[in-house]
Amino acid sequence: MSEDPSDRSEAPQAKNAPKPTFLRSMRIVAWGFLGVRKNSKYHEDLGQANPFHLIIAAFLGVLIFIGVLLLAVKLAVSGT
Template sequence: MEQNEQPRRKASFAASMKAVFWSFFGVRKRRDYEDDAVNLNPVHVIVAALLGVAIFIGVLLLLVKLAVAQ
């Protein structure tokens, strides 16, 4: 591989979702982090993070709605 050539990104969107999920908890092994940095597509990570935040907010709103209804 030439020095200026970008590494090929070969991880799927599901792998990006998994990495973002574990990152929300702050639990990542250094080896996994390094693999993610090489293999994950940055666009997939951004979309996965936005989706994760939306799900998190939805769950919080649902819990608040249930607590207030009691």
């Protein structure tokens, strides 16, 4: 049973499209937190992202955000 390349259900990626990496996903999430991304770039990034990486990156982003908020409150409450 030989595999016929035309039987593949996967869509071929563009030759110049970068591979989905976790660092790219972190950048996409960071732009999402800021909310200042061009719509065309947003759609371009989503087309090149791994959904699993995006979920993990978003979770880490939320944890970092909460950590920064807690640090700011702790500094404000300690008062100098």
